[in-house]
Amino acid sequence: xxxxxxNEMILGFAVILIVLLTYxxxxxxxxxxxxxxxxxxxxx
Amino acid sequence: MLExxxxxxxxxxxxxxxxxxxxxxxxxxxxxxxxxxxxQKVFYFxxxxxxxxxxxxxxxxxxxxxxxxTRRDTWDALSLSAIEVGLVFGLIAILSGMIWAQPIWNTCxxxxxxxxxxxxxxxxxxxxxxxxxxxxTPEIRARLSTVYAIISVITVPxxxxxxxxxxxxxxxxxxxxxxxxxxxxxxxxxxxxxxxVTFTILLIDLVWHRTRLAxxxxxxxxxxx
Numbered sequence: 001x002x003x004x005x006x007n008e009m010i011l012g013f014a015v016i017l018i019v020l021l022t023y024x025x026x027x028x029x030x031x032x033x034x035x036x037x038x039x040x041x042x043x044x
Numbered sequence: 045m046l047e048x049x050x051x052x053x054x055x056x057x058x059x060x061x062x063x064x065x066x067x068x069x070x071x072x073x074x075x076x077x078x079x080x081x082x083x084q085k086v087f088y089f090x091x092x093x094x095x096x097x098x099x100x101x102x103x104x105x106x107x108x109x110x111x112x113x114t115r116r117d118t119w120d121a122l123s124l125s126a127i128e129v130g131l132v133f134g135l136i137a138i139l140s141g142m143i144w145a146q147p148i149w150n151t152c153x154x155x156x157x158x159x160x161x162x163x164x165x166x167x168x169x170x171x172x173x174x175x176x177x178x179x180x181t182p183e184i185r186a187r188l189s190t191v192y193a194i195i196s197v198i199t200v201p202x203x204x205x206x207x208x209x210x211x212x213x214x215x216x217x218x219x220x221x222x223x224x225x226x227x228x229x230x231x232x233x234x235x236x237x238x239x240x241v242t243f244t245i246l247l248i249d250l251v252w253h254r255t256r257l258a259x260x261x262x263x264x265x266x267x268x269x
Contacts, residue, residue: 002081005147012086012143013067016093016136020246023132027253034260041267 046256046263055249062242069235086144088235091217092243094137094162098200100130100247101169105197108190117262118255120186123193125254127172129247134166149213157206158214165199172196182265 070088077084104126111119141159142152153159172192179185207216228236 002076002078003083003147005081005083008143008147009082009085012083012140013071013089015139015143016086016089019132019136019139023250027250027257031253031257031260034257034264037264038260 046260048256052249052252052256055245055252059242059246059249062238062245066235066239066242069238073231074235075229075231080148083144083147086140088239089243090137090140090144091236092239093133093140095240096243096247097130097133097137098204099244100126100133100251101165101197101200103251104130105194108193111186111190112194117186118259120190121255121258121262122251123190124176125251125258127169127193128254129250131166131169132250133243133247134162134169138162138166154213156212156214157210158203158212161199161203161206165196165203168196168199182262 066088070085074085074088076082104123107119107123107126110116111123145154146152172189175192176185176189179188206212207214
């Protein structure tokens with residue numbers, strides 16, 4: 001009879017997906033910021 | 045302005061479909077491991093992310109060598125991007141491994157060869173960004189950090205072979221004939237290889253996106269923006 005480790009499985013996949021999604025979101029925001037900077041350079 | 049290639053859009057869609065497909069396959073169609081139960085299913089993405097991380101670090105070193113030979117910024121951008129993405133995959137492998145280990149080893153961390161070499165590899169690549177941030181001119185920054193990326197790649201084979209060279213409680217995934225090998229049935233092997241392909245494609249997609257950002261940042265810096 002296998003051990004009941006359903007909660008750990010859910011936690012494992014949740015952590016994997018959260019880390020991936022967070023990185024993708026950060027990447028998208030950084031790209032948007034860099035594009036904006038290229039289109040509207042800050043005045044020095 | 046750096047235009048987005050249609051191939052990159054295709055890769056985005058493919059990555060999304062593959063991740064969803066692999067997840068459904070793992071959760072609903074793979075057999076339950078008879079001792080560990082459901083948590084063993086984390087294994088498919090755990091190994092795939094460790095694989096993607098190591099592949100990414102090798103790519104970072106290869107691109108670093110490309111920079112040293114050609115002195116073109118694109119190679120430095122690729123090297124930086126591959127290392128950053130590799131760190132994310134490495135973090136996923138460590139965290140998912142800890143969650144898997146908790147109910148199976150009764151502890152989430154043991155200072156045994158595989159876990160130790162993985163932690164050292166992750167820290168060495170984390171230091172790459174500290175080094176980059178501390179260097180002044182773009183040319184010196186690119187040159188020194190690519191040299192660092194090439195030297196650091198030694199941690200990849202060290203981590204990969206640690207379970208084969210030393211006595212460890214970490215299972216060896218592919219080692220035909222070995223007592224410590226993970227004996228996977230064909231119904232486990234298929235999702236395992238699908239996960240490896242999925243994470244490899246996701247790695248290419250993320251590195252491509254990150255390289256576009258790095259090139260954009262280099263252009264902005266050169267033009268004083």
